[in-house]
Amino acid sequence: xxxxxxxxxRIRVIRAVEGGMSRHAAAERFGISxxxxxxxxxxxxxxxxxxxxxxxGDQRSRRIEEHHxxxxxxxxxxxxxxxxxxxEMLASEQGASFAPSSIWRFLDRxxxxxxxxxxxSRAG
Numbered sequence: 001x002x003x004x005x006x007x008x009x010r011i012r013v014i015r016a017v018e019g020g021m022s023r024h025a026a027a028e029r030f031g032i033s034x035x036x037x038x039x040x041x042x043x044x045x046x047x048x049x050x051x052x053x054x055x056x057g058d059q060r061s062r063r064i065e066e067h068h069x070x071x072x073x074x075x076x077x078x079x080x081x082x083x084x085x086x087x088e089m090l091a092s093e094q095g096a097s098f099a100p101s102s103i104w105r106f107l108d109r110x111x112x113x114x115x116x117x118x119x120x121s122r123a124g
Contacts, residue, residue: 007052010051014040014044014050023038061105072110086100
């Protein structure tokens with residue numbers, strides 16, 4: 001992923017636009033995209049911020065975290081549930097749709113593991 005443009009450049013673009021230059025002209029002058037110039041000025045006018053926002057990181061796990069207690073209670077009641085069964089349970093009882101991979105990441109974050117019993121792995 002590309003690094004954010006410097007705060008110094010952002011400030012220069014904003015000053016140029018506030019000084020009467022169009023966003024297109026400012027973008028061309030400073031060698032950035034027009035979309036970036038528009039975003040810089042919009043963000044500055046709305047919040048006064050000139051710094052780049054944080055890049056990357058988790059954006060969506062809060063949605064499944066809202067169902068933390070329901071998932072943990074279901075696993076406690078039936079420890080051998082599959083990921084698909086947990087997803088189906090969430091859909092029917094909570095009205096929330098999650099892919100099995102999302103549920104796996106949730107369980108991994110919370111240290112929930114499903115260990116196989118050694119006695120069951122032996123052939124007859």
